[in-house]
Amino acid sequence: MTIDPAILFGTPTPRVDGVAKVTGAARYGSDEPLASPAFACLVTSDIARGRITGFDLGAAKAVPGVLDILTHDTVGNQVKTPPGPDGGPTPTTLESDRIWHDGQIIAIVVANTFEAATEAVSRVRVSTVSEPPTASFDSPGTEVKAVAAARNGSAPKEDQTAKKAAADAAFAVAPVKVDARYATPPQHHNPMELFTTTCSWDGPKLTIYEPSQFMWGLKSAVARQLGIDPSDVRTVSRFVGGAFGSRGNVTSRTAWVALAAKRLGRPIKLVPTRAQGFTIATFRAETRQHVRLSATADGKLTSVFHEGWEVSSRPSSYKVAGNKATSRLYAAPSIATAVNVVHADRATPGFMRAPAETPYMFALESAMDELSYMLNMDPIELRRVNDTQTDPVSGLSFSSRLLMPCFDQAAEKFGWKQRNPKPGSMQDGAWLVGYGCATSFYPNNIGPAAARISLMASGRANVAMAAHELGTGAYTTIAITAAHALGLKVVDVAVQLGDSDLPPVPAAGGSNNAASTTHAVVKACEEVRRRLAEAAVAAEDSPFHGADPATLTLVEGRLQNANGQSEPLSRAVPRTGGRLEVYAENLPAGLPASAMAQLYDGRAMMSRGDSRKDVTAYAFGAHCVEVRVHSLTREIRVPRVVSAFASGHIINPTTARSQYMGGIIWGISSALHEATEVDPASARLINTNLADYMVPVNADIPSIEIIMVPEDDRRVNPLGVKGIGEIGIVGMNAAVANAVFHATGKRLRELPLRAEHLL
Amino acid sequence: MRPFSYARAPDLSQAVRLGQHTGQGQTDAPVQFLAGGTTLYDLMKLDVMVPEHVIDLTPLRGGHASITPSADGLRLGAFARMAQVAAHPVVRADYPVLAESLQLAASAQIRNMATLGGNVLQRTRCTYFRDPSWAACNKRNPGSGCAAVDGFNRNHAVLGTNASCIAQYPGDWAVALMALEAEIDLVGPLGARHLPFASLHRSADKQPHLETNLRPGEVITAFFIPATAYAQRSVYVKVRDRASYEFAIASAAVALEMDGDIVRQVRIGLGGMAYRPWRAHNAETMLTGKPLTDAAAEAAGQAAMEGAVGRGQNDYKIALGRQTIMRALMQAKAMPAPSRKA
Numbered sequence A: 001m002t003i004d005p006a007i008l009f010g011t012p013t014p015r016v017d018g019v020a021k022v023t024g025a026a027r028y029g030s031d032e033p034l035a036s037p038a039f040a041c042l043v044t045s046d047i048a049r050g051r052i053t054g055f056d057l058g059a060a061k062a063v064p065g066v067l068d069i070l071t072h073d074t075v076g077n078q079v080k081t082p083p084g085p086d087g088g089p090t091p092t093t094l095e096s097d098r099i100w101h102d103g104q105i106i107a108i109v110v111a112n113t114f115e116a117a118t119e120a121v122s123r124v125r126v127s128t129v130s131e132p133p134t135a136s137f138d139s140p141g142t143e144v145k146a147v148a149a150a151r152n153g154s155a156p157k158e159d160q161t162a163k164k165a166a167a168d169a170a171f172a173v174a175p176v177k178v179d180a181r182y183a184t185p186p187q188h189h190n191p192m193e194l195f196t197t198t199c200s201w202d203g204p205k206l207t208i209y210e211p212s213q214f215m216w217g218l219k220s221a222v223a224r225q226l227g228i229d230p231s232d233v234r235t236v237s238r239f240v241g242g243a244f245g246s247r248g249n250v251t252s253r254t255a256w257v258a259l260a261a262k263r264l265g266r267p268i269k270l271v272p273t274r275a276q277g278f279t280i281a282t283f284r285a286e287t288r289q290h291v292r293l294s295a296t297a298d299g300k301l302t303s304v305f306h307e308g309w310e311v312s313s314r315p316s317s318y319k320v321a322g323n324k325a326t327s328r329l330y331a332a333p334s335i336a337t338a339v340n341v342v343h344a345d346r347a348t349p350g351f352m353r354a355p356a357e358t359p360y361m362f363a364l365e366s367a368m369d370e371l372s373y374m375l376n377m378d379p380i381e382l383r384r385v386n387d388t389q390t391d392p393v394s395g396l397s398f399s400s401r402l403l404m405p406c407f408d409q410a411a412e413k414f415g416w417k418q419r420n421p422k423p424g425s426m427q428d429g430a431w432l433v434g435y436g437c438a439t440s441f442y443p444n445n446i447g448p449a450a451a452r453i454s455l456m457a458s459g460r461a462n463v464a465m466a467a468h469e470l471g472t473g474a475y476t477t478i479a480i481t482a483a484h485a486l487g488l489k490v491v492d493v494a495v496q497l498g499d500s501d502l503p504p505v506p507a508a509g510g511s512n513n514a515a516s517t518t519h520a521v522v523k524a525c526e527e528v529r530r531r532l533a534e535a536a537v538a539a540e541d542s543p544f545h546g547a548d549p550a551t552l553t554l555v556e557g558r559l560q561n562a563n564g565q566s567e568p569l570s571r572a573v574p575r576t577g578g579r580l581e582v583y584a585e586n587l588p589a590g591l592p593a594s595a596m597a598q599l600y601d602g603r604a605m606m607s608r609g610d611s612r613k614d615v616t617a618y619a620f621g622a623h624c625v626e627v628r629v630h631s632l633t634r635e636i637r638v639p640r641v642v643s644a645f646a647s648g649h650i651i652n653p654t655t656a657r658s659q660y661m662g663g664i665i666w667g668i669s670s671a672l673h674e675a676t677e678v679d680p681a682s683a684r685l686i687n688t689n690l691a692d693y694m695v696p697v698n699a700d701i702p703s704i705e706i707i708m709v710p711e712d713d714r715r716v717n718p719l720g721v722k723g724i725g726e727i728g729i730v731g732m733n734a735a736v737a738n739a740v741f742h743a744t745g746k747r748l749r750e751l752p753l754r755a756e757h758l759l
Numbered sequence B: 001m002r003p004f005s006y007a008r009a010p011d012l013s014q015a016v017r018l019g020q021h022t023g024q025g026q027t028d029a030p031v032q033f034l035a036g037g038t039t040l041y042d043l044m045k046l047d048v049m050v051p052e053h054v055i056d057l058t059p060l061r062g063g064h065a066s067i068t069p070s071a072d073g074l075r076l077g078a079f080a081r082m083a084q085v086a087a088h089p090v091v092r093a094d095y096p097v098l099a100e101s102l103q104l105a106a107s108a109q110i111r112n113m114a115t116l117g118g119n120v121l122q123r124t125r126c127t128y129f130r131d132p133s134w135a136a137c138n139k140r141n142p143g144s145g146c147a148a149v150d151g152f153n154r155n156h157a158v159l160g161t162n163a164s165c166i167a168q169y170p171g172d173w174a175v176a177l178m179a180l181e182a183e184i185d186l187v188g189p190l191g192a193r194h195l196p197f198a199s200l201h202r203s204a205d206k207q208p209h210l211e212t213n214l215r216p217g218e219v220i221t222a223f224f225i226p227a228t229a230y231a232q233r234s235v236y237v238k239v240r241d242r243a244s245y246e247f248a249i250a251s252a253a254v255a256l257e258m259d260g261d262i263v264r265q266v267r268i269g270l271g272g273m274a275y276r277p278w279r280a281h282n283a284e285t286m287l288t289g290k291p292l293t294d295a296a297a298e299a300a301g302q303a304a305m306e307g308a309v310g311r312g313q314n315d316y317k318i319a320l321g322r323q324t325i326m327r328a329l330m331q332a333k334a335m336p337a338p339s340r341k342a
């Protein structure tokens, strides 16, 4: 890339879609106006394992306005089961009489009104034979399978066995060691927008309006399920009301709604309930973890061993295997990991904000904190002693790593110096005070992407790509990138996203989208500049006639050269035609040429920061947090957090701050509030609503300060964009738990942390 | 949600007549009164309450929503909104525990809708009760069993339960009413009644589906709280999992009258851990006539939790209850001496 990222990025810019959002003009999936839609409602199972023996649909069909009821007997074989989040098998729904988990879709009622459909659902009678279900780790009937840690391909098994032996040996002789077990609970994303699906057929053409993190993936997955040509399927999702990973892959509901709409010959809208959102999409599985750290007396790690157990459904081997990434954090001569999938009668889990790092960093960063107390060493100093510029697993250098500057800046602003290292030593009135810290990091991923840009003679541009606005500010980052690359004002760039009729981009996940989309946009803009420049140097009426086209740049709506000579776009653009339209693709280094074609087939190949051949590419950060624990009643509150992040070039500090804060708040939530409760006997979820599934409210989050540490890393990718969607949450749960230990002297190794654990 | 008919009761006598089949708020009663709707509509949407007829009592706000302080005490119309009462200067000054327990409940939006009468009749938050897909719930479906006894019971009651139901009464304000020995006015098909608030809710017996002693068609019209010195020195401590918009995991309403260092009178109401709005009589007796030391407060807390039964996940409430009472007692002690004399 020839454009300097410093020119493109860094100007705080309000959201270009902010007004539309707060005035209700932004259209989310189920807001799309359709002629005469019918309404679907779901019937879900209230047992976790068994078979359906029959339906009594008489009373439901008698509800006035009911049009159709889909069950496995009526539509069973007409749709193929979608793949799970890892591409492998996952539970069926209406394909058969089998019930795999609580809240599985077992019938779909379609009616003229939402009210009639809802009422009819309550009148459907289902007979089932139930088998004793397995709820989670400690239930009878789990199947435990050891798996390799890597997501795609892995080090050979013997390799880990040898590594484990080496780690054990180092551990055995070390003077200081931590050997501890940790646990994290199941959690659900609960994005504000429900898991809606609207389907409309026009002859053979199907349009799906559904909140999605991957327009092209949804398009081809549903086409495969229905056995139709993907070019007959269009997916639209202009705005997504939060996703957090829950909308990254196709779920079973979509194809059924498409089929129902086809049977009826009318568009159908499905707006499931909040409770159904807990069982018809994915979730963050509960984990158990075992960490063993050993160190020399001066704090240098001599071994790291980290094993995880993760719950999954019966058929799916989906796992997050977070220790693949976390094991590269600190310099240690001996590192070993292991991962186990524990199958139970549950839904298949999936991606949830920093899927791998959130649970695994809780264990690792808690263990680091435990080690610091054993060493009698400040926990920040312990990180410094073990800081490294080299990935200790692969031996590659980090593309950049500003972990310690993050710690130092956060600690300074936080007032870490005021910390009395002795646990239980700080108090303010009736409240015990604790300070805790933890490392944050996230691998930098980038995928292939395409963009189309048209530049008008008026000096306005239009950028179109099937990217995703999940609330992250994608419209704005793309507008900023195009505007600054084309020498235009942000208001003069119109951005179209969220439609599979537009050029593809990868799934918005793993913090890749900022990097993936900006590189494609800049490529297209560079091509726009080149075409304008070449037309200008060729034209006799241009001041640049005969000049070298490479010397011309786009500045403030004009084409100009180094001497300051310029001409307006109203002259430069018409030379290329009525409007200048450019389509460009960006294929990141390290990916095969076929990656672009695969993207068009709905498969997103990714250059992953923890699997690259040249460098290991991570963003880093540091959290400092204060907690208060009431001396008598032991409730835990978090009055303030200071976090610093070094995450490459920041495209838009305004929305970046929101992203970081959102992650931090969710980290507090993950530490203190969130847990999906599973009834041990029935394997059913208990708190499937936002009253009982707790998340923090405003009063829980008095103060969060974000420091953005400048970082110019061109090894990560040409524009030095690292992506920031996930890093904010990573390590936060551990920082809170570490602060609770500092406040009380009590080490809590199981989330969420609650008053009862401190009494 | 099921279709239902809706009628407004123009006045009290019509309300009582239309409400003859309210069946003490049982989930299967064919008729339900509607006040602010924040409990009723919630449970209707969850398919827990399935009334055929909803009788809207809103017109009664005209005559039964005023806040009337007098030298004898405080009279509150049952249709006053939670927010209105929480903000009233006399309530805040002379009955702080009432104002605090309302202010710390629910959210601003709910407090603006919800009425006092509806508030004391709010239903348990037991998740098995609130989701009819669970078959076993004696409170919802008499005789079906109790899914919570061996299930998820972290926020279930430890005081006043038995194996037929371990649900807790979740409200805050009723806890303060217990401490201040409030009284209620009722009007029903058989005429008007006046009851101690303490006798409104039933104790756990084998009939958890019957929560109150209200007779069918009876409307709560007013609350009366006697003016006392201890009401002025009163406090509500609410322990909860997050800082706002959350039910208690333990709460204590303490009203205290001191004579120098000696406790002259004390009243203790407990919430978040009992089957019904609870009063800790034995703890009160222990404290009366003695200096209020940390040790005395702890012993009182211990005494209040005597007989508490944990069911696993809620075992912690026995210790937490003790600590909560201690905290509330010490906070009340730290308050300035009240102007009103006994």
Ligand SMILES: Cc1cc2nc3c(=O)[nH]c(=O)nc-3n(C[C@H](O)[C@H](O)[C@H](O)COP(=O)(O)OP(=O)(O)OC[C@H]3O[C@@H](n4cnc5c(N)ncnc54)[C@H](O)[C@@H]3O)c2cc1C
Binding pocket: A691, B025, B032, B033, B034, B035, B036, B037, B038, B039, B040, B041, B042, B078, B079, B082, B104, B105, B106, B107, B110, B113, B114, B115, B116, B117, B118, B119, B120, B121, B122, B170, B171, B172, B173, B218, B219, B220, B221, B245, B246, B247, B248
């Ligand atoms: C999300 C949420 C959080 C909440 N958090 C809290 C909390 O932290 N603390 C707390 O204390 N409460 C909390 N609540 C409960 C809330 O306070 C009650 O829902 C509210 O007070 C009920 O009052 P209402 O007027 O809306 O009652 P309604 O819903 O109208 O009525 C409730 C019941 O009482 C009956 N009824 C109402 N008025 C009368 C009357 N005058 N005479 C006879 N019967 C009558 C109705 O028939 C109905 O059965 C919360 C509620 C919600 C939804």
Ligand code: SF4
Binding pocket: B124, B126, B127, B128, B129, B136, B137, B138, B139, B140, B145, B146, B147, B148, B149, B156, B164, B165, B166, B167, B208
């Ligand atoms: S505790 Fe009471 S309300 Fe809850 S399930 Fe048992 S009987 Fe029902």
